[in-house]
Amino acid sequence: MDDEELDLFGDVTPEEQAAADALYQQRLDAGQAAPAKGRLAQQRRRYLQSGRGPAAFETLRNARPMNFGEVFAAAERQAIIASVHEYVRANQWTTQRHGAFPTRDVPVVATSVADMVAGRLAAALFPRLQEHTGIDARYWTFRDLFVVGYHQDHQRSLDLHSDGCLASLTLLLNDPAEFDGGGTFFAQFGLVVCQTPGDAWIHDSRLEHAGVEITRGQRLVLVAFIDTVSRDPVVALAHRQPAVAAAH
Numbered sequence: 001m002d003d004e005e006l007d008l009f010g011d012v013t014p015e016e017q018a019a020a021d022a023l024y025q026q027r028l029d030a031g032q033a034a035p036a037k038g039r040l041a042q043q044r045r046r047y048l049q050s051g052r053g054p055a056a057f058e059t060l061r062n063a064r065p066m067n068f069g070e071v072f073a074a075a076e077r078q079a080i081i082a083s084v085h086e087y088v089r090a091n092q093w094t095t096q097r098h099g100a101f102p103t104r105d106v107p108v109v110a111t112s113v114a115d116m117v118a119g120r121l122a123a124a125l126f127p128r129l130q131e132h133t134g135i136d137a138r139y140w141t142f143r144d145l146f147v148v149g150y151h152q153d154h155q156r157s158l159d160l161h162s163d164g165c166l167a168s169l170t171l172l173l174n175d176p177a178e179f180d181g182g183g184t185f186f187a188q189f190g191l192v193v194c195q196t197p198g199d200a201w202i203h204d205s206r207l208e209h210a211g212v213e214i215t216r217g218q219r220l221v222l223v224a225f226i227d228t229v230s231r232d233p234v235v236a237l238a239h240r241q242p243a244v245a246a247a248h
Contacts, residue, residue, distance in 0.1 A: 158211030169224035179217035
């Protein structure tokens with residue numbers, strides 16, 4: 001099975017997850033665990049261990065949030081915003097997709113710009129993620145991709161949390177003149193990142209972060225949960241984690 005054939009966004013029942021976990025453990029017990037010998041598993045393990053012990057080396061795992069530069073120009077950001085507004089007029093904002101830390105958001109897959117957004121982000125981010133994690137660009141995928149709408153009369157902020165994936169993206173879509181406050185707070189570094197519109201900010205998803213309160217207007221942020229795809233569907237299910245609301 002190719003990476004593209006594995007649907008990370010499909011629903012997995014508790015029974016299917018339990019079966020995958022059991023089979024994966026059987027493989028481990030029998031010394032037949034393909035991921036322990038596979039390229040992706042080796043790269044992923046090396047990345048996850050990169051901040052530990054005397055042999056620790058610098059990766060995204062133990063770094064401050066990184067600015068990967070501009071991905072969307074002003075006209076493209078306006079097209080994304082217009083598509084979000086079109087969705088909201090027909091369907092309203094969603095508020096229950098992320099149970100632990102719910103956000104007022106729109107899933108990009110449901111908008112008219114889904115292919116453009118995902119394609120542009122993949123081209124811009126995945127090679128850079130390879131550079132900063134050691135995990136091949138071809139293994140990366142989006143577990144979730146959505147636009148959060150912070151608003152003075154609705155959701156103004158998001159509490160401190162971490163995300164259930166490997167890397168997280170925050171990208172401001174609208175002009176900062178349209179709101180007061182905002183930004184992403186990273187507790188470990190005592191840092192508030194106030195993005196320039198269009199710039200892709202990437203951080204390791206285990207970093208605790210919060211969406212800083214806005215006091216006026218609306219702040220629109222494109223968010224992605226980014227993770228890897230295994231060629232082994234059993235391993236992918238066994239390693240699967242529920243996505244929670246991302247850092248904005």
